Amino acid sequence: MATDESSFFLYGMGENPEALTLGSLVLEKYWQPTLARHYTHELLSDEALAKHAYSTVLTDVVFHGRSRLTPGVGLDGGDIVNLNLAYNKDLERVVVADKGTRVVLKDPEAFLTNQVLRNELAQQKLKLWLSAANSTFVLNFKFARRPKVWMLTGLYLLEGTRTAVSHGKSVDLSTGISSALVGALSGVPIGASVKLGVGSSWEMAMQVAEPHVWAAQFRLVDAKFIKVGKGGIDDVKLPAVMGLYRDVMSVRRSRKTESEENEGKQTVELKLESDEPKKVEEGHGLEQDDQAGPEVEEYEKYLERAIKFFEMTPDHLRQ
Numbered sequence: 314m315a316t317d318e319s320s321f322f323l324y325g326m327g328e329n330p331e332a333l334t335l336g337s338l339v340l341e342k343y344w345q346p347t348l349a350r351h352y353t354h355e356l357l358s359d360e361a362l363a364k365h366a367y368s369t370v371l372t373d374v375v376f377h378g379r380s381r382l383t384p385g386v387g388l389d390g391g392d393i394v395n396l397n398l399a400y401n402k403d404l405e406r407v408v409v410a411d412k413g414t415r416v417v418l419k420d421p422e423a424f425l426t427n428q429v430l431r432n433e434l435a436q437q438k439l440k441l442w443l444s445a446a447n448s449t450f451v452l453n454f455k456f457a458r459r460p461k462v463w464m465l466t467g468l469y470l471l472e473g474t475r476t477a478v479s480h481g482k483s484v485d486l487s488t489g490i491s492s493a494l495v496g497a498l499s500g501v502p503i504g505a506s507v508k509l510g511v512g513s514s515w516e517m518a519m520q521v522a523e524p525h526v527w528a529a530q531f532r533l534v535d536a537k538f539i540k541v542g543k544g545g546i547d548d549v550k551l552p553a554v555m556g557l558y559r560d561v562m563s564v565r566r567s568r569k570t571e572s573e574e575n576e577g578k579q580t581v582e583l584k585l586e587s588d589e590p591k592k593v594e595e596g597h598g599l600e601q602d603d604q605a606g607p608e609v610e611e612y613e614k615y616l617e618r619a620i621k622f623f624e625m626t627p628d629h630l631r632q
Contacts, residue, residue: 327525411473
């Protein structure tokens with residue numbers, strides 16, 4: 314029986330396993346985890362991996378990425394894993410792997426608190442991103458919202474992969490296609506195509522022998538902004554709290570006492586938003602698509618401008 318892994322997202326190209334690791338953070342664009350602003354967590358040793366994650370060894374497995382045209386349709390077959398596509402969602406994609414490993418964190422919340430948030434580089438990046446997101450410049454934007462920071466909580470590391478892309482236009486193009494697809498593609502050279510069923514044409518896109526991360530699972534980090542009292546951040550008693558930079562984009566600047574400065578500062582509580590990883594609900598398609606809409610693009614532009622401003626501001630003015 315096929316496996317449904319709708320909380321995992323299949324990428325068009327495999328990522329270097331040292332660049333996409335458990336505990337890594339991505340700002341907004343989880344579908345472009347190495348191109349968007351991100352923090353790469355250190356690669357876990359074998360001992361640490363056994364302590365913090367569950368690992369499952371796989372052989373001769375097929376991964377099917379659903380397109381936005383067929384959000385609820387999967388391929389049939391005992392060794393087929395159905396996932397959602399991370400990007401370029403108009404084209405269905407199949408990845409065939411000789412072998413691989415499925416790795417997921419045992420306790421993502423604890424890993425965030427005890428491993429990721431204790432890393433100095435992770436703290437620096439989060440403080441920069443969240444301070445910019447909480448600036449008056451971004452908050453006054455008409456499409457303002459809380460920023461989305463994603464933590465990688467699971468991945469598929471695959472070896473000996475072949476990828477194929479479907480150019481079919483029918484919403485039923487996946488129905489009835491079984492693991493026979495794998496056999497049909499096994500002898501197809503890169504760039505060549507094979508037709509299966511009505512309106513379904515599959516093109517062999519690439520072949521990669523080395524281990525790469527082809528699919529990832531993310532959880533949203535809930536960033537709850539909190540105003541600090543006169544006692545400063547030390548008076549805030551929460552499990553995972555981080556102080557933010559001063560709002561250097563605010564035009565309202567004046568000399569204040571230390572207690573007044575503390576009272577005006579912001580802090581942020583960080584935890585995973587829910588018990589469920591990021592996933593697309595069956596049948597919702599574009600409505601659940603974080604990548605769609607002018608509001609998303611405009612917000613990301615404002616946020617990036619604010620981050621760059623904070624980056625250029627001297628440290629003594631941000632504290």
